[in-house]
Each structure stands twice: as C-alpha cells, then as structure tokens.
Amino acid sequence: xxxxxxxxxxxxxxxxxxxxxxxxxxxxxxxxxxxxxxxxxxxxxxxxxxxxxxxxxxxxxxxxxxxxxxxxxxxxxxxxxxxxxxxxxxxxxxxxxxxxxxxxxxxxxxxxxxxxxxxxxxxxxxxxxxxxxxxxxxxxxxxxxxxxxxxxxxxxxxxxxxxxxxxxxxxxxxxxxxxxxxxxxxxxxxxxxxxxxxxxxxxxxxxxxxxxxxxxxxxxxxxxxxxxxxxxxxxxxxxxxxxxxxxxx
Ligand code: NDP
Numbered sequence: 001x002x003x004x005x006x007x008x009x010x011x012x013x014x015x016x017x018x019x020x021x022x023x024x025x026x027x028x029x030x031x032x033x034x035x036x037x038x039x040x041x042x043x044x045x046x047x048x049x050x051x052x053x054x055x056x057x058x059x060x061x062x063x064x065x066x067x068x069x070x071x072x073x074x075x076x077x078x079x080x081x082x083x084x085x086x087x088x089x090x091x092x093x094x095x096x097x098x099x100x101x102x103x104x105x106x107x108x109x110x111x112x113x114x115x116x117x118x119x120x121x122x123x124x125x126x127x128x129x130x131x132x133x134x135x136x137x138x139x140x141x142x143x144x145x146x147x148x149x150x151x152x153x154x155x156x157x158x159x160x161x162x163x164x165x166x167x168x169x170x171x172x173x174x175x176x177x178x179x180x181x182x183x184x185x186x187x188x189x190x191x192x193x194x195x196x197x198x199x200x201x202x203x204x205x206x207x208x209x210x211x212x213x214x215x216x217x218x219x220x221x222x223x224x225x226x227x228x229x230x231x232x233x234x235x236x237x238x239x240x241x242x243x244x245x246x247x248x249x
Pocket of ligand 1: 013014015016017018019020021037038039040041064065066067068091092093094095096115140141142143184185186187188189190192
C-alpha cells in the first residue's frame with residue numbers, strides 16, 4: 001500500500017526530542033525522507049539516528065542552531081545537497097522560559113524571538129528555491145499565544161507573530177502552489193515530563209484534566225498526526241489556517 005508521504009523530502013527543525021522527534025519518526029514511517037537538526041549532541045540524537053536507520057529511507061540528522069542565521073543558511077544548503085528539493089518544511093524548534101516581564105532582559109527576549117520566530121522566517125526564505133507546487137510549510141505555534149500566558153510574554157509574542165507570518169506567506173506563496181499553515185499545540189506530554197519531579201507532572205496532568213474537553217494532556221503522536229495531514233496532498237486546499245490541537249482547551 002502507498003504510504004501517505006511516500007517519496008516526499010521533508011525538513012523538520014528541532015527533531016532530536018519532544019514533538020519534533022515525533023514528527024520526524026512519523027514522517028519517516030509515512031514514507032518521507034527526512035532532514036532534521038538539533039543543537040546539543042547526546043543520547044537523544046544517537047537514538048534518533050538508530051531509529052531512523054531501522055525505518056529505511058534517506059534520512060539525515062545534522063547539528064544546526066536555528067537561532068543563528070548562518071547555521072540556518074547552512075541547513076538550507078544541506079537540504080539542497082542531500083535532497084535537491086523539499087516537499088515539506090516544519091518549523092518546530094522552539095525554546096521557552098518563565099520570567100516576570102519586568103525582569104525580561106533584552107538577551108532573553110532576543111533568544112526566544114530568534115529561535116521561535118526569526119528562525120522560521122529564515123528557514124522558509126532560504127528553502128523557498130527548493131520548494132515547488134504542492135509543497136507545504138507547517139509552523140508549530142502555541143495555543144497559549146491566543147490566550148496569553150503570564151511570565152511568557154516573549155514566547156507568546158513570537159508564537160502569535162507566527163500566525164501573521166503564516167497568513168501573509170499563504171497569500172504570497174499560494175499562487176506558486178505552496179501552502180503555509182500553523183499547528184498550535186495545547187499541552188503535549190513529551191519526555192520533558194519524565195524529567196520533572198513526579199509531583200509537578202501529576203499536578204499538570206490534573207490541571208489539564210480540568211481544563212480540556214478531553215480531560216487529559218495530548219500525546220506527541222496526536223500532534224504529529226495533524227502535522228502529517230497538513231504536509232500531505234490530502235490537505236491540498238488548506239492554507240493560511242491555524243489548527244489548534246489542544247484537546248478542546
Ligand atoms: P522540546 O524542548 O522537548 O524539544 C525541542 C527540540 O528542538 C529539541 O530537539 C531541541 O534540540 C530543538 N531545538 C531547540 N532549540 C533549537 C535551536 N536553536 N536549533 C535547533 N534545534 C533546536 O520542545 P517541545 O517538543 O515541547 O516543543 C516543540 C515545539 O512545540 C516548540 O516550537 C514549542 O514552542 C511548541 N509547543 C510545545 C508545547 C508542548 O506542550 N510541548 C505546547 C505548545 C507549543 P536540543 O536539545 O539540541 O536543543
């Protein structure tokens with residue numbers, strides 16, 4: 001049976017852990033060839049490489065800090081050299097911090113804006129020559145951007161801006177047949193939950209059991225599924241959308 005992303009060439013930023021890793025593995029499982037990047041070496045990277053080898057296909061896992069313009073530009077060169085074209089780009093890499101607004105330094109503001117927003121601008125711009133009709137860009141936003149979150153003004157500002165970037169590019173690139181959408185996660189349980197004290201993890205689970213219609217947190221697979229849908233040809237007439245994947249928060 002034909003797989004949903006068979007033969008497609010996909011770039012996913014920040015694929016070593018969390019949601020990005022889930023998207024990378026799901027895309028590879030759906031028949032895509034995947035290029036992904038990370039910042040820090042370690043077991044997460046090594047195990048991803050091992051898992052991708054098992055899934056078959058032409059996959060590449062490279063170090064590139066998307067918060068640095070020169071490294072984004074090199075990533076686009078790598079995509080061209082390895083794949084020659086791209087059918088999908090997922091801007092997933094993101095960082096967050098919790099800081100009272102009065103104490104938010106220029107350095108912290110810039111790091112969060114650079115990684116969550118400026119990286120998406122530069123990744124899309126530099127990979128544009130590789131994308132043709134039928135290509136799909138998915139920007140990972142955040143459900144919290146529309147609601148606002150105390151102590152995360154810098155993060156929500158970046159994620160809200162992602163929607164404006166997406167809307168404008170959907171219109172600008174639409175005539176070329178390139179679609180651009182946002183997937184806005186609610187709270188997704190990644191391996192970061194395993195690293196936090198059990199009490200805090202349970203507290204978060206209980207809070208979101210009350211706050212969501214589905215009475216639970218989301219899984220990485222439940223976030224990867226909608227991303228794969230938007231990357232695929234089945235979503236061929238969807239562009240400029242923000243798809244909330246939040247369990248009905
Ligand atoms: P994680 O922190 O679990 O994973 C982030 C991944 O991105 C890691 O692989 C990390 O690699 C990589 N990364 C981070 N910064 C950079 C960078 N500058 N250059 C290259 N790679 C980078 O994040 P999540 O999986 O939780 O989040 C993924 C996306 O989803 C983010 O955009 C986030 O804002 C968004 N999101 C997540 C939610 C959630 O509940 N998890 C909710 C709403 C939105 P390394 O370890 O090497 O830095």
